[in-house]
C-alpha cells in the first residue's frame with residue numbers, strides 16, 4: 001500500500017468542540033461538518049461528536065443526508081438553505097433546520113407543501129453581502145413567516161466577513177445590524193463562526209457555528225491554534241521511499257529549480273499535489289522526519305516531493321514524514337503558501353485514506 005495516510009484524532013476533535021462550548025457557557029453549538037467535515041470525513045466526525053454536539057451544520061441536502069444516515073436525531077442546519085423548491089420536501093422529511101437567505105427561497109418555501117413544519121433561520125445580510133436579507137427585507141420576511149403553516153421555529157442568523165481580524169470596523173457594524181433586529185421575536189439567534197466564538201462574546205447569541213476550530217486550525221493569521229488551546233486533528237503522514245546523494249551543482253525535480261549548493265542527501269517522499277499537498281509551497285517549506293524539520297528540495301510533483309536530509313543523517317528509507325500535524329502546524333504551511341488551513345484541509349484528495357484514532 002502506498003505509504004500516505006491522513007490520521008484523524010477523534011479525541012482532539014471532541015476536545016476542540018468542548019473548547020468552543022467553554023468559550024460561551026450556556027450556549028449551544030452546531031458543529032460545522034460541511035465539505036466532508038473540512039476534509040476529515042463527515043460520517044466519522046459526526047459519529048465522534050454525536051453524543052456531545054447540540055447539532056450539526058452543512059452546506060447542502062446531499063451533505064445533510066450523509067449526516068442523517070449517521071445521526072437520525074441531531075439538529076441539522078442547512079447553512080445556505082434549499083437550492084431548488086423541491087428540496088423543501090426532502091428537508092422536511094429529513095427534519096432539517098433550514099436557512100432562508102433571500103426572496104426566492106422565501107417564495108419557494110411559502111409555496112411548498114411539506115409534511116411537517118420546518119425550523120427556519122432567516123439570514124440577515126449584516127455586511128458580508130453574499131447571502132441574506134437587508135434589515136428591512138428581513139422584517140418583512142419575518143412578518144410573512146410568523147404563523148405560516150410551513151414554520152416551526154423562527155430563528156435569526158448572520159455571518160461575519162472579518163471576524164478573523166480582531167478590531168476590524170466591519171465586525172462592530174455587523175453586530176449593530178444584528179442587534180438592530182432584537183425587537184423582533186425569534187426562537188434562537190446565531191452569529192458566531194470560529195473566530196467570533198473565540199474572540200467576540202457579544203456575538204455568541206444562542207447557537208454558535210464553529211467550523212475550522214473543531215479541526216484544530218486557527219481562524220487567525222496572528223494567533224496560533226496552540227495558543228488558542230486547540231489540538232490538531234489531522235496529521236498527514238507519508239514515508240521516505242528513496243534516498244540519493246546529489247553532487248554540488250546537480251539539480252533536483254521538475255524544472256531543475258533546486259540546485260545542490262553542497263554534496264546533498266535527498267529523500268523522496270510519497271506525497272504530492274494530487275494528494276492535496278500545495279504545489280505552491282515555497283523553497284524552505286519544511287516537513288518533519290524523526291521530529292526534525294527538513295526543507296523541501298525542488299518542486300512538489302503530482303505523487304511525490306523531495307526533501308533535503310543532508311543535516312539529518314539518521315533519516316532512512318521508510319521513515320515517517322509528517323507533512324502537517326503536531327510538528328508542522330497546518331496554519332504555518334498554509335501561510336507560507338498564501339492560503340488558509342481551511343483550503344489545505346478541504347483539498348486533501350480522495351486517494352488519501354483517512355485513519356481514525358481515539359474514537
Ligand SMILES: *Cc1c(COP(=O)(O)O)cnc(C)c1O
Pocket residue numbers: 032034079159192193194195209210211212213219
Ligand atoms: C462555514 C461556515 C461557518 C463555520 O466557519 P468557520 O470559520 O470554519 O468557523 C459558520 N457559518 C456559516 C454560515 C458557514 O458557512
